Amino acid sequence: MRDLAPRLLEWQAAGARCALASVVAVRGSAPLRPGAALCVHEDGTALGSVSGGCVEGSVYDLAREVLDSGEARCVSFGYADDDAFAVGLMCGGEIDVLVQAVDDATARVLGAAALAAAARRPVVVARVLPGPDAGAGCVAVWRDGHLGSTGDPALDLAVLADARRMLDRDGTVVRTYQAGASRPHDAGVSRSREAGVPSGSRAPRVLFEAWVPSPRLLVFGANAHAAAVSRIGALLGYHVTVCDARATFTTPERFPDADEVVVDWPHRYLAATETDRRTVVCVMTHDPKFDVPVLAEALGRPLAYVGALGSRRVQARRREDLVAAGVSPDALARLHAPLGLDLGGSTPEETAVSFAAELIAVRSGRTAHPLSLLDGPIHPTATKERPGAGEARCAAGTDPVRGRTTAALRAH
Known part of the structure; x- marks a missing residue:
């Protein structure tokens, strides 16, 4: 949404x-x-x-x-x-x-959430699901405030508490509260079905959608490979920054898919930049005076992925230089270099696809093997700890939709 x-x-x-x-x-x-x-x-x-x-x-x-x-x-x-x-x-x-x-109330809440998201402020949108005695409330929640209501003041307190716990993670989840969650002494306590509470007909259920800022992709080096990586990074939903110290080559016209184009020394820019465990760093510079300092800085941080372009010979020398710069063996083991999967590509666009494939595999913890050679589920299996897994389902029943009634369609 x-x-x-x-x-x-x-x-x-x-x-x-x-x-x-x-x-x-x-x-x-x-x-x-x-x-x-x-x-x-x-x-x-x-x-x-x-x-x-x-x-x-x-x-x-x-x-x-x-x-x-x-x-x-x-x-x-x-x-x-x-x-x-x-x-x-x-x-x-x-x-x-x-x-x-x-309606107008929902639009106001969504408007406030959209403004927060545009400013890269984490926000959670909570909507009450339909059911007996359920309202149609909608709430936007950020760290220091909220807008809207579920229609039940005590349930509001529980929803606000749960929403604020989701502000640091992306995903969508449904929580089922106790029918008595509107009692003041129960306010603020979430009771999901996984906690053993049956989804009774009058238990309020709330859909939470966390709109956290897009993860960052920091691309260091202003060249054709960087342009291709920034393009595919934007396609994957990253907030893309391209950084290089050479002003002649580091222009918005050369990197139209990047959200930011920065002229600065890579290591200096990274040292002054906030990152998190979802941040991805790609070093495309091919120049030791640029890539060794920025890789040393990146490998000292808890990032999602750190990769570098270059031949086997370049990588061997680069690793020696990083060790000399004080990078520990454990940190060096996190470096994906040469970056990407063995797809046989050579053009900047093919290299970008290879990088993106490896990034997705690393992010999801998958093998990157051909699906045709594997058994088991294609999509990641949701767990209670993984945001994005719905915890509640619509109640069983039958209902015609445009004149069709089948076992495939169940509704409240």
């Missing part, structure tokens, strides 16, 4: 009615993860996706119905073995989708 929020707010500000469909939870294999969203304008225009195409038409139809009725819905879609033409996910998974009309 984060990427679609600005356009959705434009529609709402222009006086148009619009609906928002969001993936609440995923079970098994599914094309998109929790947080994926589809916005539908009253004139029929649609933006975004919740399934990559499998059930897109049915969610679109449901959004049009919600626009007419004004009633939020939470619907489950899955594959129906008994009906090859049933509405469902051909990949065999199941998704829960929340569909709601965007």
Whole structure:
């Protein structure tokens, strides 16, 4: 929803009615993860996706119905073995989708969240899921404030506490609270289904979406390989900075995909720059006076990935220089050099693809082997500790969507 929020707010500000469909939870294999969203304008225009195409038409139809009725819905879609033409996910998974009309109060909350995200301030958007006695509340929460309400003052306290615990991590999760969570002495205590609390018909459930700043990709070196890496980094959702001390080559025109283009010595810029465990550093300079100091600085920090371009001979000399600069063996072992996977590429674009493939594998802890040679799940398995895994599902039942009633479609 984060990427679609600005356009959705434009529609709402222009006086148009619009609906928002969001993936609440995923079970098994599914094309998109929790947080994926589809916005539908009253004139029929649609933006975004919740399934990559499998059930897109049915969610679109449901959004049009919600626009007419004004009633939020939470619907489950899955594959129906008994009906090859049933509405469902051909990949065999199941998704829960929340569909709601965007009213003025929700738009104000989303607007505040969008402004915070644009300023790279962590923010969590919490929305109450439909159910008996449930409101349609929406809250945006940041470190020193919030906007909106769930409609229950005591539940607000619990939601604010849980939301602030999510401000340092990205992801989407649903929490089910005790039916008595509105009692003051229970306020602020989250009770999820995994904690052993049954999802009773009157237990309030809240969808949390953490909009943390995009992870940073710091590219050092202003050359064709850096331009290709900045392009693919932007595609992967990174906030890309290109830095080089040579002003002639370090210009926004040469790096149109970068969010920032900085003229400075790489090691000096990195020393003055805040990083975290999601930050990625790529050194493309091929010059010891540039790359050794910046790599020594990077390897002294807890970063997600540190890689460097160069031949085997360049890497061997570079490692000697880093040891001489005081880099420990453990820190040196974290260096991906030459960066990338063995794909056989040679052009800057092919090198960037090789780097991106290795980065994704490192980030997800996967083997990078061909999927055709492996068994087991294609997508990462969600756990309670991993944000992005929905903790609650829509209740079982049957409901027609545009005249279709199947085992693949379950709704409140």
